[in-house]
Amino acid sequence: MSFSFLAASMRLTAAEEGQPSANTVVVASGNDLRCKLEKGLRMTKPGEPITAKLVEAVYAGTTLAIPEGSMIKGHVSSVFTAPLKKRARRLLGGDFTPPRTANVTFDHVILPDGTALQVHTDTTVGISGMQTAQYLPRAQRPGIRQKLRNAANPLRGPNKLQRLRQAAITSLPYHPEYIDQGTIFDATLIEPIRTPTPVQPAETRASIGDSYLHLRLLTPLTSERMARGALIEAAVSRPYYSSDHVLLYPAGTKLEGTVTKVVAAGWMKKNGALLFSFHAAQTSDGTTTNVVATVAGIQAAGGQGLTVGQEGNVRATTSLLSRLRAPVSLIGPSRAVADPTVDKTAWSRAGGGRTGFGLVGAGAAQASASTAIGFGYFGGAVKMYDAFLAKGSNVELPVNTPVFLRVDEKARLSNLGNAQAGVLSGEVGKP
Secondary structure, three states, X not given: OHHHHHHHHHHHHHHHOOOOOOOEEEEOOOOEEEEEXXXXXXXXXXXXXXXXXXXXXXXXXXXXXXXXXXXXXXXXXXXXXXXXXXXXXXXHOOOOOOOEEEXXXXXXXXXXXXXXXXXXXXXXXXXXXXXXXXXXXXXXXXXXXXXXXXXOHHHHOXXXXXXXXXXXXXXXXXXXXEEOOOOEEEEEEOOXXXXXXXXXXXXXXXXXXXXXXXXXXXXXXXXXXXXXXXXXXXXXOOOEEOOOOOEEEXXXXXXXXXXXXXXXXXXXXXXXXXXXXXXXEEOOOOOEEEOOEEEEEEEEEHHHOEEEOOOOOEEEOOOHHHHHHHHHOOHHHHHHHHOHHHHOOHHHHHHHHHHHHHHHHHHHHHHOHHHHHHHHHHHHHHHHHHXXXXXXXXXXXXXXXXXXXXXXXXXXXXXXXXXXXXXXXXXXXOO
């Protein structure tokens, strides 16, 4: 009787001290819960509940701890308004609503089997319009049809009526602010959690294929303030196996690298660029190995228009469509100057006015054809400035940005062979 009581007390003490049991997996603090908002949410006040879906599985070493598709719940912890100097572009478009940003905190993870786990995460701000930029050989690059099909993917997404209604509301001069559908959140765990060991690990899909080493940045990178030679760190987000199915880098492995080239953005649409690489990997047991790999892909906000070159250089670009659309926007008002009957109808005047100042311009353009022409030229001038004269975009890669590396396994094996040969020769040369 006393022995049973003692054993039960020992089990209770172990549970209270946080010792992991055999049927649980410990996810250490600092891991990233990357999730996506499945439905747009109107920003009203702090405390608004929010639900997202995990888009990347979380691993502990080689064990799947939290499968992709798990639900993560939280709330809006605070809402803040952008300063006036950052509203100029919206004001020029006839949008007088102060842009608001929501800080979100997640506190529960719901596994696919219904198990609810309490989590403590850092506050995060969502990023909308996330896109993957990757280098592909010319033979593997998508054609025009595939590009058009990919561009139309957002139109085929769920909740079409809600997104249409949201687009109509946000076109008003004063309107509510929303967290857009598809917004990505990176919630960093502040405290470790335990998850049940999956009976059958769920299959996870890589964003750009299974042959890449998946990382998440631990050091923020920017082409505006980064110095050449700066040290950077990243962590392996999913275990990486060689082509022979040999484990090379378990999840959680830390990679060290350097920035080798920095180009800051400048005026006349000179865009920024970064070139960085990783040279060493350190596992949790302290083992350090050399890394020979090239950056093959990046996931970042689509507004930067990032491209990845063959050597791994990451560069911001200006959309070709925006460059073509800018001079084309001047055709309408120029035709109206040559032929005053072009802006005779209310509909045509509204089109010219909306180009220059949104719905406010569309209404003001009804005063006269000259007013519509003025707003049309104003809108065209803004587009020309943005496309050819304004300051270019910098490469901005915040903490937890996904990076995909193409590993040169032959070079890695060669380095290991040389290192082992050096050790053997040193031992043979000993007296």
